[in-house]
Amino acid sequence: MYRHLVLWKLKEQADGQSKDQLAITVKAKLDSLPALIKEVRQYDVGINIGSYGAQFFDVGLFSTFDNEEDFKAYCVYPEHDAVVAYIQSVTEDEQIVDF
Numbered sequence: 001m002y003r004h005l006v007l008w009k010l011k012e013q014a015d016g017q018s019k020d021q022l023a024i025t026v027k028a029k030l031d032s033l034p035a036l037i038k039e040v041r042q043y044d045v046g047i048n049i050g051s052y053g054a055q056f057f058d059v060g061l062f063s064t065f066d067n068e069e070d071f072k073a074y075c076v077y078p079e080h081d082a083v084v085a086y087i088q089s090v091t092e093d094e095q096i097v098d099f
C-alpha cells in the first residue's frame with residue numbers, strides 16, 4: 001500500500017471567497033477526483049473542525065493506492081493537475097507525507 005497525506009492552510013481570502021468558502025470549494029474539487037482516477041483505492045478529504053489556533057491546517061487529504069506506480073499515475077491525470085493548480089492558488093502552506 002502507498003499512502004499520501006496532504007494538509008493545506010488556506011488564505012484568508014482568495015478567488016473572491018472567504019477561508020470557509022475556500023475550504024468547501026477545495027473539498028468539492030478533491031472529492032471529484034476518485035470517480036475520474038481508477039488508481040485511487042481510498043480517498044478521504046476533510047475540513048478541519050478543530051479550534052486549535054492559526055498554526056493549524058484547514059483541509060486534509062488521506063489517500064491510498066496499491067503501490068507507488070499507481071500513485072504516480074494519479075499525479076499525471078489532467079484533472080488532478082487542474083485541482084492542484086487551483087489549490088496552489090488559494091493556499092498559504094502545504095505539508096505532504098507519503099508512506
